[in-house]
Amino acid sequence: MASKIQVEKLATLTGHRDCVYTLGGATDPATVYSAGGDGMVAAWDLNNPETGELVAKVTTSVYALRNVPERELLLIGQNMEGLHVIDLQSKAIRASVALPKVAIFDIAHVPETDQVYVGLANGGIAVIGATDFELRSMVRKSGKSVRSLAYNPATNELAAGYSDHVVRIFDATTMELKHELTAHTNSVFTVVYSPDGTLLLTAGRDAHLRVWEVQEEYKERGYVIAHMYTVNHITYSPDGRHFASCSMDKSIKIWDAQTFKLLKVIDKVRNAGHGTSVNKLFWSAHQNQLVSCSDDRTISVWNINFS
DSSP states (O other): OGGGEEEEEEEEEOOOSSOEEEEEEOSSTTEEEEEETTOEEEEEETTSTTOEEEEEEOSSOEEEEEEEGGGTEEEEEETTTEEEEEETTTOOEEEEEOOOSSOEEEEEEETTTTEEEEEETTSEEEEEETTTOOEEEEEESOSSOEEEEEEETTTTEEEEEETTSOEEEEETTTOOEEEEEOOOSSOEEEEEEOTTSSEEEEEETTOEEEEEEGGGTTEEEEEEEOOSSOEEEEEEOTTSSEEEEEETTSOEEEEETTTOOEEEEEOHHHHOOOSSOEEEEEEOSSTTEEEEEETTSOEEEEEEEEO
16 A cells, blocks of 8 residues: 555755754745744745745744735744744734743734634743734643644634643633543644544554544544654645654655554655654645655655655
């Protein structure tokens, strides 16, 4: 089965001067944003990937980006300095939201609630108005970092993965705590809902990928040991039939979203993959290309062909 997937490395994007921590999509599926330890936020055109364009430069590292496509805005989580809202047309700062002086690990933008949710290293989730960019509330259910956020439109729920090993499920409108999932034995670095909203996938430092049934009060369906070390990120393919995971073990893996079978491993030996931790993935609707970023300061663009 694995032989049916052809993986070709299309480009290696260089220009960042430090680890690249995060990637984000854009209104145009051929554009991807990147940011990392050097404070530079860059835009890349997948049609002509070799040249990046500087969108913003901030003074500290950036772990989290989120595009607001309907309004042509880019949300930048600047560690210790709060949330910055960049107008992508003028490249000007539209707004800055002062937050506690801690790292920002993830940002979720939810048009359904007209809110932005920011996961903070002090265990708080900042709830910010998506139109006025005013801080509405701070929800703190743990003293440990909020590492990852995901929204489920089918249930209007926000999932948050924490460094206290717990995944917490909130009502996205009221931020009332609905469920606590306690199966992980270490920090939860990534949470993602399936495109149809029926499953939640969670993974992190314990290298276990866990699958939860949303409609069954988040009963655990099962787990797989997905990587040798920490799973940093999981993302679904645009058609929802596959998902990809990346890890501190330097590899990217492609999985069947129905069966949870491993279909392909992308690594340095087999595919000239990354030399250090792979931190984030972005699976673009542009020719089904998968983009990855790494501590090795590079971004790779992969052609994933399911024959």
